Amino acid sequence: MKILVCISNVPDTTTKVKFTDGDTKLDTAGIQWVINPWDELSLTRALEIKDDASSGVKSVTVAHVGPVTAEPTIRKALAIGADSAIRVNAEPSDAYFVAAQLAEVVKQEQFDIIMCGIESSDYNGSMVGSMLAEMLNIPSISAVSNLKVENEKPIVTREIDGGKEVVSTSTPFVAIVQKGIAKEPRIAAMRGIMMARSKPIKLYEPVAVDALTSYKKFELPEARPACKFVDAENAKDLIALLQSETKLI
């Protein structure tokens, strides 16, 4: 059995976001890139499943749609423990484009379980996973909080309003995972880092896809107004503020 973990390359979550080109493009100067946190957890879970011999999972591959500058992120995934990697050599323009490229990869390579993060922490589109399943015409399960594989049989737990749902599914399928999928991302061990040097990164050229969307403009959220502190003794001041400034009462 083979698992594919789709990874995106996103700015470190502490990045101060800025835009260029008339607010149509992210300013990438000085940004540190990391594996999308959801994907890193997916990868961790995939490796845990592979470590358990009874799962029947024999390999974990990561796939990324992006230019060569993303290779450090891919290499990191290999260092964490993925067996091999695939990079589709293209600028990831929108979710449809990315899903179409990944669909092509899956068709060529044949995976049994395809894991996608529920969203990526850059544009948070939450679309790639379901689009990918649709394009491949295979089942997709969203909001996956736990994934187990016993003798090649996947058992999937998903979060539903006020509870959990446990489902089984045929393979191949797309698991769209959320953060509970693994406790902590796995840290790349020294041995993994050394081995990552010689693990393959297979290159795909992109398939042609219509550009369906383009960015018109990004806007930063308005700066939060300063917080006003009212002394606990002065309830009157608080009431006055609620009346005059918030018009709540």
Next chain:
Amino acid sequence: MENNVNLKSGEFLVKDVDANSIFIPEEFNEEQKMIAQTCRDFLETEIFPKLDDIDKGDRVLMKGILHKAGELGMLGIAVPEQYNGFGQDFITQMLVAETTGAGYSFSVAYMCHCGIGTMPIMYYGNEEQRQKYVSRLATGELIGSYCLTEPGAGSDANSGKTNAKLSEDGKHYILNGQKMWITNGGFADTQVVFAKVDNDRILSAFIVESNWPGVVIGPDEHKMGIKGSSTVQIYYNDVKVPVENMIGKRGEGFRIALSILHMGRMKLGANVIGAAKQTITDSVKYANERKQFNTHIANFGSIKHKLAQMAIRTYAHESAIYRVSKNVDNLLEQYKAEGCDYGHATIDAISHYAVEDAILKVNGSEMLDYIVDEGVQVHGGMGYSAEMNVERGYRDSRINRIFEGTNEINRLLVVESATKRAMKGEYDLFGPAEELYNSMESISDNTKAGESYFEEKLRYIKNFKKAIILTIYSTNKALGKNLMSEQEVVNNISDMIMDLYIGESLTLRVKKLEGLKGENPILKDIIDVFLYDAANNIRKHAKDAIYSSIEGESAEKLNKAIMILTHVKGVNTKDARRRIADKMIENNEYKF
């Protein structure tokens, strides 16, 4: 222009260096960055959430953390592959030391294990000892410690009384004595113990296993800081040490001890950078959050001054650390090519840079003490609260000026090593110094019209070098052999040399970086302030040294020369520091 890699230790005092030939931290490769990230991830998951528990001094907890580090391979970074390690080069080892340096008590336990606990056996041990011990220390199966200091033998390390007597059957050394201040001692499995065989004057080194009969481990000391790191006394009562556990030859122990301290100093110099960056970022964040007088305290000039000064010292020190790391790597490769085995090649290469390692130890530890002190100040009352990490950082930093050779000892070593090497003819210091001395009246600062930014700064540095060798030469002439016992004068010279080496490394780094990535005006602000301050410091120390050892007209003549050689253009240090601080305030972290 010299290629930096060819410089012998101390030779920077007389040679001009080509900026492109120094290694700068902006040149780390992908793999080195990944290794550093692993160490950082380890701190984030295993250390930072447990800082309070760690500081309770639970031996089991710290040993467990070291084992976890071992599982990730973090204990084998400096150990070759045939002993279960990862054989990383010295630059990578220093990057790891920097990164783990942000780990408070863990940092001390970790560095002790990987460095002084493991490396004496790795560098000086024979094949059986390496197989038996190093290959298990590299994985964390064993945890190591290093036992040199005794109640009566601290700075004067060779004066220890611990004794090893050969047993009648010639199979064992019978060890008796007491060691003190032993880091990791409470839970270490192995100890590298220094003791004198029979009536020897010089130490020998032994590997002792903590669970052997007669080894008695004392309780943990109550300390000011690094409370999570175990520090104990150890007693040896007729401990039978198999003869095959002697490291190196009889009487070689003191040399081993000193070489290992050279390594420890270099690594300590890197360690403090991690702690410094962490403290600066904590301080910047706090200054960006805390409001007084209706404004963030980051907007006050006094706070900006502190933040900038912390950053200037860190950035400059870092430049020197990675510059010398490359020197070590190069020399190590050269020794290997000459047929030296890996262990000896490495430790000989590190020990060669004795001037630089003492500089980096002193400068690094005093830099961090300055930073944690100002870090507390930026936090105001909260900085005094045990809730904040700066409070812990403040206490934990203080040890760095004491161990791995006190800063007093290391200041002496800077000057002693530099002059000894020159006297041995490794490089020519006294020749050019004498020439300068004899032509003192015609000294000029060599200002040239239309010089570029870096030409001007490197001219300052050249002049500082002249000021230093002139001071060394003239005080030597006046005091002769007594110079080394006039410690105040030696300290003056030592401080001048430190400012020079750090300032030169900073300037060369920024020059090289500009060639690679284009101009960054903030980095030039850092140079401007650093060299302006360095000129004043060097001037003051030179004058102190001269007036403390030379009288009359000669002193006045020298003073005049020093004034010329330390002349630099005025700098609006207030605005420069504000720009440096503002950059961090904007980024909400230390980042350049």
